[in-house]
Amino acid sequence: MLFKTITKENLRTFITNIIKENQTFAPVVVSTDADNNPIYQFKKVDSFEEIKINYTKSYSSIKNFFLPYKEDLSTFHFNENGWEQKINYRVNPRVLFGVRACDINALIKLDQVLMKGSFPHPYYIARRKNTFIIGLDHEPMADCFCQSLDTNEVVHGFDIFLTDIGPKYFMLINSSKAFNLLKNITIEEVKEEDRENYIKEKNRLASLFKSHVDVTGMANLMDIEFESSVWQKWGDKCLSCGSCAMVCPTCYCYTVCEKINLSLKTASKEKMLYSCNLIDFAEVAGGHNFRPKSSDRLKYRYYHQHRGFVESFDESKCVGCNRCQKACPADINPVEVLRDLRKENIK
């Protein structure tokens, strides 16, 4: 990793030029919520001016650039002798600008599952390696609890990461691709005052977190409290709609369905993101459902986040972005669920 600084004016020129030559996605306002606050999403931008550089957090995570809601895994072409299967993994490059630390850390977690270890997923890898990521630090919102999950700082998983230190940005350069692009523009060596300002700013940002949750020992607690009434309490609220998984930056589970084209000449095998809260998630042939109750399914969601993922990768799957609560029509709050489990809410 290289550490440099870039003036705000030069960054503007840099991004403007990137936008000109690449498909670039950045946070823009798409609507307002019930309290009249802007709703941000990553959308394709045509100019730097469209970008809301001081946005809070995007309603959906950036995971859908890597795991689209729907994608064709393959197509079947029928002929006289049977059929032929076709697969297309090709993806065009694109840029994501303004990505938050928690979302980059979420990608690293997805990398663990989909890129490293057994059965690397070609579709994911094609998208991941064709996506140039420029991250941006931000002041945490009142409900951000990423600090508790150690995901408010980035070490890898991005190309460039920027922290606003007043007149310029402190810049982490983490790929040769990024280094080559930056040759087009003036960047500066880090001076002593830049380092000071950077550390000061990092400390300030860290001090702003209001939402915290203790996840130490959570993996064992999940087992010990498997029969806890806490699951009933929150599970009864759950409407099993699956919204939480849709906005979650690390939920990757899916369903596969096949469709025959109306011409009867082709069929497609489609992968669709799913949610473990949906009623038929654990149903097997013949109709037996291993998780028939909404509380079973909600519990499983937390169990995967804080027990299953920890067992596999020594860290929680949750990054503390709290998007699930924002999207939840029943206002299920992950911090409160975990606190209940720790019996911290009993006075």
Added chain:
Amino acid sequence: MTYKIPVYDINNEHSLSQTPNFNNKNALMKTDMVYQCEITNIVELTESEKLFQLKIINPIEAKIFSFLPGQFVMVEVPGFGEIPVSISGSTSRRGSVALCIRKVGKVTGILHKLKKGTMLGIRGPFGTHFPMKQMKGSNILLIAGGLGIAPLRAPIYWINEHRSDFENVHILYGVKTPEQILFDFQFDSWRKIYNYDIHVIVENSDKSWQGKTGLITDLFKDISIDVKNTYAIVCGPPAMFKFVCDYLNKQGLAMNQMFISLERRMHCGMGKCCRCMVGSTFTCVDGPVMDFWTVMNLKEAI
């Protein structure tokens, strides 16, 4: 000066141009690519179960495909869907795959309508296997409930082909009604040629049934087990294997000497879709075969 991000074309990756070998789990490969198979034979076993004998068409794929008893494949019916099915035949017949399939859902419903000569796809093999080599020199207790006999045919063929590696072999098989008994046409040959001790019990019998009536655990009275030198392979519904394994454990058979095959509805077979997760374990990667100790330590396994 250019601000263009260079293209990464994954299709240029050498490993991706190779025929996928699902036993080489960590390699980048076309995990979505199926091996084309012809249905060479369909054996009607009962009203709802058929045995499909498949042959992998491409000789390279046929050579690559090798599995161990207890593993499963994803069976692709183009346009209809893909389902996990345990392999129900011998490991030594390269390029041929036997699958015993009950008609229970959409894809299996279509499968039951297919005729000989139809082309299907398979991906795999996936999952863990019964540790046959570790069982060498031991007595084997094969216990099946209902359709659970299907995955047991793979270890049975293994034992047949390596008969001198094993001591006494018992098969205990329980079904609901006499007409649900599967593969009984093979029992005599297994008894006669391979010296198996086979016991079948039926839960709800009728006049046609001459054998025993009751639950599978009743069959334990008919056999004696040397708990120090026996491995059990158990396959059936959760309630059944829990009963069976608890009983055997009380008799002194260690939990890590009993192997169970779990059933879940996988959508990928590769630890990605999460559909088959039991607690925090992927049935498709860490299972379907697990020892009883591991199963009992899984939340919601039963």
